Amino acid sequence: MERGVRVLTAAVLGSASVYAGVLTFRQLYKHFKTQARKCQSRKRTNQNIHLISTAKDWQDQQKTLQEHLKVMKVVGLDCEWVSDHSTGHRSQVALLQLATTSGLCLLVRLCHMGGMIPQTLKDLLADPSILKVGVAVKDDGKKLAKDYGMVVQGCVDLRHLLTRVRHKYKCDSSLQGLAEGILGVTMDKRREIRCSNWEADTLSVDQVHYAAADGQVGVDIFTKLVLTKLKGGDPGDLVWNMEEVDLEEVWRLARAMCQGIVDIGHRQSGTQRRTQSSAKQTEKPGIEKGRAYSARARPLYHNCQLQAPDGQPLCTCDIRKAEWYIEKQLGDKVCERPLTVRLRFEPSGRPESEHNYYLQEKENVCVVCGNNNTYTRKFVVPQEYLKYFPPLLKDHRSHDVLLLCPPCHQVSSNHDAVLRQELAVECDAPIDSGLGCRSVQNQDLMKIRSAAKALKLSRPQIPEARVIVLEKTLMDYYGVTSLTDDLLETAINMDTRIFNSDYMPHGKKVVEQFKQKGKLWDFERRWRKSFVDTMKPKFLPPLWSIEHHHNGVLSTH
Incomplete structure (x- = not known):
């Protein structure tokens, strides 16, 4: 088996400005043989940089990319786009840069693909087992999700990884600062290139070199940090001790170093959250700063029972709702475990049969993976749409409120972003630009x-x-x-x-269009199907169904 690691440092290259133009020199450690592992070096040429403008261009390079990712499943990821400096608005991502540890760099011109993004590219980005490394790489993933509906998982911000080798390097937090402090190289960040037209029909040589360097330097920094952890000692001497490195060992260590920092934004690191928690003891337990949601400190489902005056089961409910009926003298407690309340009045409707979703007891576990330690509510149909639903549908939305653990919730939110973008295009309902701007x-x-x-x-x-x-x-x-x-x-x-007098919230415009067409139930069903297809939940509550229809559910007060 061929194994190897490429390490880039100023000491080896003899130049502190290797990234200033074309990727001129790199020390490539590869082809370590079983009997005699020997370090080979070669000069970087443009043959390792490939411009991808069509689906066919991508297919031509896909097999090569897969070979590069057989052991070291990591790519440097970066994006370029055009911004209107007069308005502050940015255009869609024009260029996606992907670079491997062994020197392959693919520059994917998304703006020239006419929306025909190859499925294999989408699968690569969505594969959490392939790490995508860079500075603010999570933010780049969000842009790709918003602009092209591509889910990006497995993101590792290099600033988090730097904390795993503390006191070894001193540098600022920009990509350029990390390159200087860790690799000893100076990047070319001239404004005329950085802010150039990335949507041009033909990219200039300077643009190609700049884009390739941004992608490649991220994966080089990643490799250097992992090797620093592996070898210890003085990072400056690291390159001279590489001949006995096993690439599979490097990858195992890389995965271990990334535990807890994958798909975490830079302001959401576990270390930062723990520090804030210890500094502010008055904060409520179970609430993690930096999340759009909080982990629950108590169960969602208490499985209390609500009965009609004649004893017919009506539904399960929250303990607070059951106690409210007793407190208001609208019902009587007939059983302690489970807490069962029999109403003193005739409800406006009763279940048509015992095989009813609202009569079933539900477990407090993540419906995807079964985790029962920490979970949060997942609105299968997002609230930005639900709040514009007719009252009947809103009254019985508990069918579409499920439990997910925080990691599964994050993955599901990424998939939701794709469907939101599809709806934005389909309904001409911009999410946060143009007429969608307040x-x-x-x-x-x-x-x-x-x-x-x-x-x-x-x-x-x-x-x-x-x-x-x-x-x-x-x-x-x-x-x-x-x-x-x-x-x-x-x-x-x-x-x-x-x-903006023409402003209409994205959610309202989408719901109004489906309502006018009489297809609001189809809209609900579409979200449920998307959740099931993308997350493949294994622990859904009994009788939960994509086809669940609220018209067949009568209110029980």
Whole structure:
């Protein structure tokens, strides 16, 4: 079996600016033989960088990529896009960079694929066993999910990994800072390249080299940190002790080092949460900062029983609801375990048979993996849509509230993002841009603020004629004949966003369209099917069904 590790350091390369242009030199440790493992080096050429603009281009490189990921299942991941600096809005991700530990770099031009993203590329990104490493790589994954409906799992932020080799390196938290502090190389971050047109018909040589370097340096940093942990000692001497490294051993250590930091945003590290928890003892237990949801401190299902006056079972309910009926003298306790309450009034409806979802006892476990230690509520149909449902559907939404452990909840949320994006396109209901924005930038106000900033911060460098124009712009707007420092400060701090009169929340617009077509039940069913197909739950409550229809459920107060 061929095994090997490539390590990149300034000591080996003899250059501190290897990433400044083309990826010129790299020390490639590979082909360690069973009997005699020998280090070979070669010069990096453009043959390792491949531009992917079509599905066929991807297929041509897919097998090679799979070979590179046989043992070291890790890729450096980065994205490039075009931003409108006048509005602050960004376009869809134009370029996806993927780089392996052995030097293959694929530059996938998503903006030129016409939405025909190969399924094998989607599968690669969604595979949690293949680590995607970089700085803010989780945020890049969110952009890909929003723009193209691609779920990205297995993200490892290099800043978290750095904490696993404490005191070995001193560097700032940017990718450039990590490259200098860990690899001893200087990256080319010229603005004219970084902010260039990544959607151009043809990328320039500088753009290709810049993009390849951003992808490759992430996986190089990952490798160096793992090897630092493996070998110990002085990182500067690391490269000279590599000849006896077993690549499978490196991968096992890499997986171990990544435990607890996979798919965690930089502000959500376990270390940070523990530190905050110890510093703030008054915070409620079970609530983790940085999550959009909190783990439950008590069971969701108490399986209390509610009966009609003649003793017919009506439904199971929460203990607080059962106690409320007793407290308000609307029912009587007939049994302690399970707590059973018999109503004193005739309910407006009764179950049609005993085979009813709302009569079944439910377990407090994750419906996907069965974890019964920590769980949180999962709204199969997200609340941003539910709140616009008719009252009957909202009253009986408990069918679509399930329990998931935090890891499964995160994975499910990633899949939800894909379906949300599909609905946004299908219903012409933008999620957070264009008509989907509650407020928009007012171009006239932005000009006023820009003029004030220029006069306040750069007046000496501005030609006199231009100064006169800027001053007139401000004086006309405020209706004054002279400018003061206070007025300039007011203009600089002004809010340039105005309410968008065409705004309609994404969730409301989607629900309204399905309601008008009389297909709201199909909408519910679509979310349930998506949940079952993507998560494959093994512990669903009895009688839970994709086909569950609320019209057959009558209220029991």
